[in-house]
Amino acid sequence: MANDTPTYYIITWIRIFFGAHLLFSGGRYILTGYVPEIPGIGGEWAAANTAIGVYQAIKYMEFFFGIMLLTNRFVLLALILEMPATVNIFWLNTFVVATPRQLFTGPQELFLNGVLLLAYSGYLGAALKPRLDPLWLWHSDRALKDNYAETIRAEGSK
Template sequence: MKGAERSPWKYLILWLRLYFAIHYLASGLNYVIFGFVPDFSKAGQVGPYLEAMADIGFYQIIKYLEVLLGAMLLFNFAVPIALIVMAGISVTIIYLNLFISPAPRQLFTGIQELVLNGTLLLAYGGYYADFCRIKTRPFWFWEGLSRPGRRAELDH
């Protein structure tokens, strides 16, 4: 972690994290505060999918989740976990906007999600390195947190 912290890239990563946080907060708070739900009939082939999401309450859950995840990025709280959850949302947005309904605005949004989430996942990738092990054995979550030196190793 020391190399990444000394690098001038840390400022770019900071700004990308803050931009992504504000992007998610704006999207989520637009629904949470103002109750804004876009007109899905203008969303092309994606419209029926989004309407179905709203009908079962999934769209609303995602909007509240966007507020939580955006706040986590903004306040630098559990960023690796937030990015993993955001990746699920981003993959859906990327697929719908780049392949199903590739209008100019959707193309921008899909590419933006891909670049922001992809870059941040790479920037925080050191936290995911243990996920890439070929051979593993059961290892309880709390044991990983209490492993001597591990926490200091990740924090510095």
């Protein structure tokens, strides 16, 4: 179970480390405008993203997702929304650029985000059920109950 002492502390450390990484990466851009020098076609790709504003948007998102992870608020939402950027960073760093620095940072980012998504994946259990009854967001507390479908049906028949 993820709340067992050693596992809980390991996951918490990974969450804080990844949050600090995102906060630093986004904050460095926000405060200084720093864009790392990326060699070859990867640099052209980053320059194109910067020209159309995608790079800037990702850096602001990283900053806010870092805050979310560090404060332990909306962790699963931050991890899910960060995953497309993580996969993009992994692909660019590992297969397109593939310099020693990038060969470390791309897999590291994918590992951190992937492990944390796995650690919090129990909350995604409903996505794996073949059939679900409608459930409004404001009734989401019922999804955590084992018999929420029966509860909804019972309330509907009143």
